[in-house]
Amino acid sequence: MSDYTPKPEHKFTFGLWTVGNPGRDPFGAPVRSSKTPAELVYLLGEVCAYGVNFHDNDLIPIDATFTEAEAIKKDFRKALADTGLVVPMATTNLFYDPVFKDGAFTSNDPKVRAYAIQKTLKAIDLGVEFGAKVYVFWGGREGTETDSSKKATEAIKRNREAINFFCEYALDQGYDLKFALEAKPNEPRGDLYNPTTGHMLAFIESLDHPEMVGVNPEMAHEHMVGINFMHGVAQAWEAGKLFHIDLNDQYPGRYDQDLRFGSRDIKAAFYLVKFLEDVGYEGSRHFDAHAYRTEDFEGVKDFARGCMRTYLILKEKAAQFNADKEIQALLAEINEDDGSMSQYFGKYSAEKANTLKAQSFDRNAIASRGLRYERLDQLTAEILLGVR
Ligand code: GLT
Ligand code: MN
Ligand code: MN
Numbered sequence: 001m002s003d004y005t006p007k008p009e010h011k012f013t014f015g016l017w018t019v020g021n022p023g024r025d026p027f028g029a030p031v032r033s034s035k036t037p038a039e040l041v042y043l044l045g046e047v048c049a050y051g052v053n054f055h056d057n058d059l060i061p062i063d064a065t066f067t068e069a070e071a072i073k074k075d076f077r078k079a080l081a082d083t084g085l086v087v088p089m090a091t092t093n094l095f096y097d098p099v100f101k102d103g104a105f106t107s108n109d110p111k112v113r114a115y116a117i118q119k120t121l122k123a124i125d126l127g128v129e130f131g132a133k134v135y136v137f138w139g140g141r142e143g144t145e146t147d148s149s150k151k152a153t154e155a156i157k158r159n160r161e162a163i164n165f166f167c168e169y170a171l172d173q174g175y176d177l178k179f180a181l182e183a184k185p186n187e188p189r190g191d192l193y194n195p196t197t198g199h200m201l202a203f204i205e206s207l208d209h210p211e212m213v214g215v216n217p218e219m220a221h222e223h224m225v226g227i228n229f230m231h232g233v234a235q236a237w238e239a240g241k242l243f244h245i246d247l248n249d250q251y252p253g254r255y256d257q258d259l260r261f262g263s264r265d266i267k268a269a270f271y272l273v274k275f276l277e278d279v280g281y282e283g284s285r286h287f288d289a290h291a292y293r294t295e296d297f298e299g300v301k302d303f304a305r306g307c308m309r310t311y312l313i314l315k316e317k318a319a320q321f322n323a324d325k326e327i328q329a330l331l332a333e334i335n336e337d338d339g340s341m342s343q344y345f346g347k348y349s350a351e352k353a354n355t356l357k358a359q360s361f362d363r364n365a366i367a368s369r370g371l372r373y374e375r376l377d378q379l380t381a382e383i384l385l386g387v388r
């Protein structure tokens with residue numbers, strides 16, 4: 001039996017808002033009492049997590065006085081020291097307070113936009129104070145219910161201007177900080193701007209400091225609209241933009257469920273873990289999810305342990321896949337290459353194009369080859385089902 005105990009090198013992190021989620025939903029009141037940030041750090045220490053992330057207001061309530069804030073920070077710092085947990089990522093809550101009902105950076109009201117920027121500047125300072133190296137932007141309210149209300153191009157420009165401002169601020173302060181943009185298609189707004197990781201990647205290229213900005217793809221956000229999460233993550237990775245990742249699970253076409261990692265689509269979770277491990281992703285594995293509303297705090301621990309344990313089991317399965325002789329033989333067969341076409345690939349030249357135009361292909365012979373993906377997929381399923 002393998003050891004699935006989480007270790008610091010696995011970089012498993014949780015947000016204060018995840019294990020601290022009280023189980024409130026649009027139809028029902030909280031089912032769990034609220035715990036202080038320090039208490040949540042001890043809980044995460046108990047389940048052997050590596051780090052804890054926070055929104056400014058997860059740590060310091062929006063209306064806290066200076067003295068209250070200092071006391072909370074002191075307790076939080078002590079809990080971190082006692083447990084050895086670190087704070088790899090921080091972010092701003094730009095969605096909860098009524099002031100953000102029509103967006104933060106993209107609001108039509110200049111006072112809201114200025115307040116959102118001010119709040120973020122202070123939240124960046126707070127994150128850096130606790131050692132955060134990645135700063136996430138999730139624009140939960142940056143969208144519309146009615147497109148009569150806002151010019152989409154204006155909203156995108158306002159968003160760009162804000163991110164540019166924060167890049168300059170971080171440089172000015174000498175902060176060792178990277179930004180990670182998190183996409184979501186909808187909820188809490190009817191529709192959100194930059195709805196997928198792909199949209200975010202394109203947006204980043206339009207910034208003044210694209211080198212400082214990457215993405216924080218979230219599994220549930222892409223599964224909500226039924227797209228392949230791993231493909232988006234691969235695109236981000238290939239572009240050098242995978243700065244952070246939010247792991248959880250989700251049934252397509254539903255509200256944002258934030259389910260325990262691997263609890264819904266084990267195959268999608270497997271391909272994701274295999275991808276991250278194969279390429280050697282070194283960032284946090286952040287579980288942005290929460291326990292079912294049926295649970296008490298013992299259940300919250302079960303939830304947190306479950307996320308990490310499933311990740312480690314899938315990591316082991318990925319290694320098994322990579323070492324499986326039959327699977328590797330099939331892959332070698334599928335990827336067979338006698339080199340006869342090599343002359344046509346790579347950089348364009350007129351000669352290459354002309355020779356390729358003159359080449360004849362036996363389409364029927366090529367197409368008649370069976371690719372054996374049925375066998376390959378069954379073998380993968382059997383690894384996951386534990387019979388191989
Ligand atoms: C919120 C959201 C998440 C974001 C968090 C960061 S807050 O819980 O559903 O996807 O990552 O702002
Ligand atoms: Mn989510
Ligand atoms: Mn998230």
